[in-house]
Amino acid sequence: MSTPTPSPTADLLARDARHASGLWAPDVAFVRGEGAWLWDADGKRYLDAMAGIAVASVGHANERLVEALAAQARRLIVCPQNLANDVRTEFVEALFAHLPAPLERVFLTNSGAEANEAALKWAFAATARRRVVAAKRGFAGRTLGALAMTWEAKYRKPFEPLAVPVDFVRFDDAAELEAAVGDETAMIWLEPVQGEGGVHPASATYLRRARELADAHGALLGFDEIQCGVGRTGRFLASEHAGVVPDLLVLAKGLAGGVPIGALVMTEAVARAMPAGGHGTTFGGNPLAAAAGLAVLQELDERGLIAHAAAMGARFKAGIEALGSDRVREVRGLGLMLGVELKEKAAPVIAALREAGLLTINAGATVVRFVPPLVITPEQVEEAVAIFGRVLRA
Numbered sequence: 180m181s182t183p184t185p186s187p188t189a190d191l192l193a194r195d196a197r198h199a200s201g202l203w204a205p206d207v208a209f210v211r212g213e214g215a216w217l218w219d220a221d222g223k224r225y226l227d228a229m230a231g232i233a234v235a236s237v238g239h240a241n242e243r244l245v246e247a248l249a250a251q252a253r254r255l256i257v258c259p260q261n262l263a264n265d266v267r268t269e270f271v272e273a274l275f276a277h278l279p280a281p282l283e284r285v286f287l288t289n290s291g292a293e294a295n296e297a298a299l300k301w302a303f304a305a306t307a308r309r310r311v312v313a314a315k316r317g318f319a320g321r322t323l324g325a326l327a328m329t330w331e332a333k334y335r336k337p338f339e340p341l342a343v344p345v346d347f348v349r350f351d352d353a354a355e356l357e358a359a360v361g362d363e364t365a366m367i368w369l370e371p372v373q374g375e376g377g378v379h380p381a382s383a384t385y386l387r388r389a390r391e392l393a394d395a396h397g398a399l400l401g402f403d404e405i406q407c408g409v410g411r412t413g414r415f416l417a418s419e420h421a422g423v424v425p426d427l428l429v430l431a432k433g434l435a436g437g438v439p440i441g442a443l444v445m446t447e448a449v450a451r452a453m454p455a456g457g458h459g460t461t462f463g464g465n466p467l468a469a470a471a472g473l474a475v476l477q478e479l480d481e482r483g484l485i486a487h488a489a490a491m492g493a494r495f496k497a498g499i500e501a502l503g504s505d506r507v508r509e510v511r512g513l514g515l516m517l518g519v520e521l522k523e524k525a526a527p528v529i530a531a532l533r534e535a536g537l538l539t540i541n542a543g544a545t546v547v548r549f550v551p552p553l554v555i556t557p558e559q560v561e562e563a564v565a566i567f568g569r570v571l572r573a
């Protein structure tokens with residue numbers, strides 16, 4: 180008897196498991212996407228409310244993004260930041276058209292954590308101080324400096340001692356922040372909407388108080404908008420909802436629609452503090468990533484995707500609330516960054532949603548997170564809500 184041929188998925192998963200790091204054990208393999216749809220290797224279609232964790236901002240296989248990448252690949256791929264480049268300059272100009280003064284300098288990287296590392300170094304250089312005040316439940320990445328600002332002990336503990344001293348305070352608690360910030364504080368580091376920590380938007384008064392405290396103590400204010408920035412919350416920056424401008428701002432994830440990128444944005448004074456040769460990168464700001472970033476910003480502007488994210492987010496949130504499920508404790512979030520806190524573990528619900536054709540991701544143990552592409556249509560939002568309703572009733 181001949182052995183049965185494995186399905187394309189089974190074949191891919193077995194081959195993947197052979198050489199992958201072992202950090203994960205995938206049980207699905209995606210091979211194609213279009214807008215907010217994804218297809219696995221066996222041809223099953225999924226509605227993508229995960230978007231590579233808030234990355235595929237302009238949707239999968241976005242025509243403008245694909246064309247920009249292909250055209251740039253034919254023209255020039257390599258040009259580091261010590262040499263000027265036409266498309267990088269265009270991208271940076273387009274980026275600053277979306278950013279408030281006095282933010283006017285940028286250092287481009289290849290990832291969020293890498294940009295957060297740069298933020299730490301610039302903050303240390305600009306203040307000649309070393310301590311950081313960051314938030315409990317906060318996530319800043321897994322490289323050693325960023326890891327120090329990441330609260331979850333299971334990420335941090337195996338690698339302690341970490342080189343950056345960080346004081347963690349309760350998120351959205353102005354009194355705790357006030358007690359922690361002092362004349363040794365180099366930087367207050369906050370996500371205006373915490374992502375990995377469970378989708379918690381900060382109040383406007385808290386972010387304003389953070390600005391005041393930083394100023395009062397000669398510290399810098401840094402916002403990690405890696406997940407919540409670039410239109411996701413219905414404004415280009417989540418911090419715009421509070422009208423607070425930081426000294427350092429980090430963007431990544433959705434900024435180039437899935438092409439690796441990070442951006443540390445700074446004031447003139449912060450940028451100037453770095454000694455010559457004090458930082459650098461080989462790939463950061465490469466023309467391919469810049470072309471992708473420019474295409475994303477053009478898509479956001481020309482298709483009105485930021486206002487669309489606000490409208491779709493409101494529809495999504497209202498739809499979930501209207502399900503009236505007694506398994507739901509709270510629906511939180513801003514725009515298309517939504518978290519549904521369950522009264523039970525999220526993992527089995529997320530698995531059932533995937534089985535039903537809706538891809539989501541957890542944010543902590545009990546939160547189902549919805550961070551779909553910003554191009555998600557009203558019909559797709561209705562479908563996602565309907566699937567969620569069916570799974571919650573099952």
Ligand SMILES: Cc1ncc(COP(=O)(O)O)c(C=O)c1O
Binds near residue numbers: 321405431
């Ligand atoms: C708020 C925040 N900061 C930093 C990071 C790290 O970014 P990266 O995975 O690109 O290093 C993430 C990633 O999830 C994030 O959500």
